[in-house]
Amino acid sequence: MNAERTARLFVLGLLIGIPLSILLARWIAPGAAAGRPVEIHARMPEAGGWSPADLSISVGVPLHLRLVSDDVVHSFAVGQSDQPAIDIYPGEVVETTLIFDRPGKYVYYCTRWCGPNHWRMRGTIEVLGETGEPQAEGPPLFSTLGIDIDVPHPADVVPTRRPSARRGADLGIHIPEKYLSLDYLRRTSPAGAWQDLRAEPFSQDLNDEQVWDLVALVWKLNTNPQAIQTGQQLFAQNCAACHRYLSGRSG
Amino acid sequence: MSRYDLLQLPLLKLGLRSRWPQFLVRAIALGGFIFAILAGLLGTPVGSRNFGIVFVWIAWWALLMLVAVPLFGRGWCSICPIPMPGEWLQQGNVLKPGLGGPAGFFRRFVLGRRWPNAWRNIWLQNGAFTLVALFSTVVLTQPRTTAIVLAGFLVVAIGTSLVFERRAFCRYLCPVGGFIGLYSQLAPTELRVKDTTVCAAHTVKTCYTGSAEGYGCPWQVFPGGLVKNTYCGTCMECLRTCPHDNIALNLRSFGADLTIPGGRKLDEAYKAFIMLGSAIVYAAVLLGPWAFLKSAAYGVGSWPWLAYALAFLAFVFGLLPGFFFLAVALGRRISKGRQPLQKQFVAYSYALVPLGLAAWIAFSLSFVLTNFSYLWPALSDPFGWGWDLVGTAGVGWTPYLTGTIPALQALVLLGGLGWAALTARRIAGETLPQGGEIRQALPVAAYCLLVTTALMVLLVG
Numbered sequence: 001m002n003a004e005r006t007a008r009l010f011v012l013g014l015l016i017g018i019p020l021s022i023l024l025a026r027w028i029a030p031g032a033a034a035g036r037p038v039e040i041h042a043r044m045p046e047a048g049g050w051s052p053a054d055l056s057i058s059v060g061v062p063l064h065l066r067l068v069s070d071d072v073v074h075s076f077a078v079g080q081s082d083q084p085a086i087d088i089y090p091g092e093v094v095e096t097t098l099i100f101d102r103p104g105k106y107v108y109y110c111t112r113w114c115g116p117n118h119w120r121m122r123g124t125i126e127v128l129g130e131t132g133e134p135q136a137e138g139p140p141l142f143s144t145l146g147i148d149i150d151v152p153h154p155a156d157v158v159p160t161r162r163p164s165a166r167r168g169a170d171l172g173i174h175i176p177e178k179y180l181s182l183d184y185l186r187r188t189s190p191a192g193a194w195q196d197l198r199a200e201p202f203s204q205d206l207n208d209e210q211v212w213d214l215v216a217l218v219w220k221l222n223t224n225p226q227a228i229q230t231g232q233q234l235f236a237q238n239c240a241a242c243h244r245y246l247s248g249r250s251g
Numbered sequence: 252m253s254r255y256d257l258l259q260l261p262l263l264k265l266g267l268r269s270r271w272p273q274f275l276v277r278a279i280a281l282g283g284f285i286f287a288i289l290a291g292l293l294g295t296p297v298g299s300r301n302f303g304i305v306f307v308w309i310a311w312w313a314l315l316m317l318v319a320v321p322l323f324g325r326g327w328c329s330i331c332p333i334p335m336p337g338e339w340l341q342q343g344n345v346l347k348p349g350l351g352g353p354a355g356f357f358r359r360f361v362l363g364r365r366w367p368n369a370w371r372n373i374w375l376q377n378g379a380f381t382l383v384a385l386f387s388t389v390v391l392t393q394p395r396t397t398a399i400v401l402a403g404f405l406v407v408a409i410g411t412s413l414v415f416e417r418r419a420f421c422r423y424l425c426p427v428g429g430f431i432g433l434y435s436q437l438a439p440t441e442l443r444v445k446d447t448t449v450c451a452a453h454t455v456k457t458c459y460t461g462s463a464e465g466y467g468c469p470w471q472v473f474p475g476g477l478v479k480n481t482y483c484g485t486c487m488e489c490l491r492t493c494p495h496d497n498i499a500l501n502l503r504s505f506g507a508d509l510t511i512p513g514g515r516k517l518d519e520a521y522k523a524f525i526m527l528g529s530a531i532v533y534a535a536v537l538l539g540p541w542a543f544l545k546s547a548a549y550g551v552g553s554w555p556w557l558a559y560a561l562a563f564l565a566f567v568f569g570l571l572p573g574f575f576f577l578a579v580a581l582g583r584r585i586s587k588g589r590q591p592l593q594k595q596f597v598a599y600s601y602a603l604v605p606l607g608l609a610a611w612i613a614f615s616l617s618f619v620l621t622n623f624s625y626l627w628p629a630l631s632d633p634f635g636w637g638w639d640l641v642g643t644a645g646v647g648w649t650p651y652l653t654g655t656i657p658a659l660q661a662l663v664l665l666g667g668l669g670w671a672a673l674t675a676r677r678i679a680g681e682t683l684p685q686g687g688e689i690r691q692a693l694p695v696a697a698y699c700l701l702v703t704t705a706l707m708v709l710l711v712g
Contacts (some may be wrong), residue, residue: 003347004345010278011339015336019285068637091299
């Protein structure tokens, strides 16, 4: 073989061999043998959020996931699951395997402040199972209650001091039953409750801060120490990274 | 001025005369180039984890601006892979000289035209560099855009090789080659002929026409007439084709070309302004604290970007040369010089060549040393697909020598300023007697001081 031909083959080998070997390497990527993992790309919601956003798997079947962030730091967490959130750093691949033991629709979401629309960053995993198996909890409450959480809920009056349930109780006002149902609490934001309470005849002589104290009282009456403790744990786990967690329990 | 011919080293001469070492380096570089394009297109969009961005804009750029250009001038051009595929089609051969051109099917596509006389300058290179510079914040950070730009270089180079003779792309179009040529005047190496009378007597001029040993100068340069590095691509073809062993690869003093009065041109003068201006703008946009400037530069197609682009053009093509023109005019007035003002403007702009290179070295030092550690994960996982080929995928970002960067930058910038001032004085001395040349060069030196101060503020703080 003469030199020119050898050189041509060398260049052709590079020009064809490099792309071919890359494609082959991609094709036989790790995990292919054990069932190809699903690659989920995380981008800021403005750029597409989770992709793919909707997954499905059968009960008891391992769901292998490769999580990749294409822009900033995200975190992957699944609702109704004990698994801690997984941080996903830009350009790095994180793998995880999920196994669901109950059918249902699970929401997965980002727990890192990734942008102004961070809280919109959600996806779903539909877990299919035999009829008769106990179902996982249904879709998220905001969904079943028909609450559009994407709509802004500005407060008419923002309290200048932290509302206090104790001060609210000291006002000696009997809170009507309709405010003491779990359903009301779930459907109504604190700002909405403030509007409702402001319109009540018994609050006509109260100032705006005192009405906020009544809002705090309503929330307090609808809970118990155990629920507060659970809430604190959930807040620390899922919310504190963005919404700050202080010893004074503000968030 | 003393020179030492490196080709007196037999091993080096053998290595440079042989086609194989250069071919292998270029072919491997071509492989790397294709790999970088594919990484940009198929890999992660996260720039710091993509081979395309990390190897092109950190590793290659560091090699080019901190080593290759200052020491070897157009050394990079001699191993650049971009013209290789086009030349293969143009010549019919990839290694040995194919004097007959391509055979068979490809012959009909090779037109072999002469480059138009009107464009036998570097204005197109100036335009090409400016065009890339306007989009550079996006090009430098988005792998896909980098890949498209690199692929564009390759496509244009192939197209140019098919239509025009020799390496017209490298000589007249390549935006990188344009500034490498300008700054290669500073390098301590040069390719020249040993004896011009030998060339004059050699009627065949195989260095330009080619022979069985090598191609006629791909850069369209007659080595016998070489006095500056600017347009010599150091491809070593003349070393192979010269039957009289009349080619020398000299070690010389830094910046020897700047002392040669002839061959100064307006297109090269503007290249100096474009490069200096771009370094200042990049320093402000990429390293400065002004978020609005970054947003505008990144927002390609938006109104703020349009304003940024217009400001960039006004700064590079208007403000910088405008004030320089005033400085030259002032120097001419106070020294009672009689040279035409335009000629002086062009001549003095060569004083900006060392200052420009110093600015680019100082600018490159800041991000190259800071971001060099991105190389290790990119080596192991070039596409960001979760590979760990050499076990370095998990290496974290570690800025190197951050404590010494400002001192190095200041040193380089001050060195550039001193060199620029000396060059200005030397240029003045070409036409003025002793004493007068200092008065004439003073405003230009003051201009350089102003620019250096701005760079100091932006880069060193």
